[in-house]
Amino acid sequence: EAGVTQFPSHSVIEKGQTVTLRCDPISGHDNLYWYRRVMGKEIKFLLHFVKESKQDESGMPNNRFLAERTGGTYSTLKVQPAELEDSGVYFCASSQMRARTGELFFGEGSRLTVL
Amino acid sequence: TQLLEQSPQFLSIQEGENLTVYCNSSSVFSSLQWYRQEPGEGPVLLVTVVTGGEVKKLKRLTFQFGDARKDSSLHITAAQPGDTGLYLCAGGGRDDKIIFGKGTRLHILP
Numbered sequence: 225e226a227g228v229t230q231f232p233s234h235s236v237i238e239k240g241q242t243v244t245l246r247c248d249p250i251s252g253h254d255n256l257y258w259y260r261r262v263m264g265k266e267i268k269f270l271l272h273f274v275k276e277s278k279q280d281e282s283g284m285p286n287n288r289f290l291a292e293r294t295g296g297t298y299s300t301l302k303v304q305p306a307e308l309e310d311s312g313v314y315f316c317a318s319s320q321m322r323a324r325t326g327e328l329f330f331g332e333g334s335r336l337t338v339l
Numbered sequence: 340t341q342l343l344e345q346s347p348q349f350l351s352i353q354e355g356e357n358l359t360v361y362c363n364s365s366s367v368f369s370s371l372q373w374y375r376q377e378p379g380e381g382p383v384l385l386v387t388v389v390t391g392g393e394v395k396k397l398k399r400l401t402f403q404f405g406d407a408r409k410d411s412s413l414h415i416t417a418a419q420p421g422d423t424g425l426y427l428c429a430g431g432g433r434d435d436k437i438i439f440g441k442g443t444r445l446h447i448l449p
Contacts, residue, residue, distance in 0.1 A: 228381070255435075257437075259439075265441065266343075266439045266440055266441045266442070267382070267427070267429075267439040268439070269436040269437065269438070272435050272436070279435065280434060280435060280436065282436070283436065315381055315382075317381070327384045327387070328372075328382075328384060328437065329384075330381025330382050330383070331381050332379060332380050332381050333380075333381055
């Protein structure tokens with residue numbers, strides 16, 4: 225069974241440019257989460273999808289971030305325009321059950337570097 | 340704001356020694372999870388504890404959830420070089436946001 229896959233693994237862009245990160249969850253997992261780790265900080269929650277619906281997007285930093293999950297399968301996270309402080313590793317995770325009781329399966333992360 | 344403080348941040352010990360990593364908070368969590376993360380990979384779940392005072396064992400790893408469900412510990416017996424990695428504790432609250440600690444980077448010297 226394929227795990228959570230994320231693309232790209234590393235992206236280097238200039239301030240002001242746009243980047244789109246993609247996450248393919250484990251097949252059948254309705255719950256999809258985006259997290260971010262900025263250097264020196266803890267992994268922080270960004271948002272949670274249940275199928276195609278946004279269950280909780282309280283962790284999204286600002287309106288430069290847009291997440292979608294059309295059809296309830298893969299998800300994209302777009303940053304437009306990117307700022308220096310957006311640099312970090314963006315993790316996607318999926319689960320069958322809700323996160324607080326079930327197991328979160330993480331992807332390898334997409335490292336974003338904004339110059 | 341719920342926070343999880345992990346200690347120590349870094350730990351380097353000799354193979355065969357025992358160690359304990361702590362995860363503390365002033366908040367109550369409905370569950371506490373421990374993850375291990377290798378370089379270039381995402382965190383991988385080791386264990387979930389949900390009951391105050393609960394103890395779970397995974398080979399040489401022993402996980403304990405505090406009675407008040409505010410803290411947890413990870414004890415490794417006879418550490419081996421293969422135990423090297425980043426250990427993260429994560430707490431689940433009433434909502435579905437898992438709160439992560441900053442992690443403990445463990446290095447076991449052969």
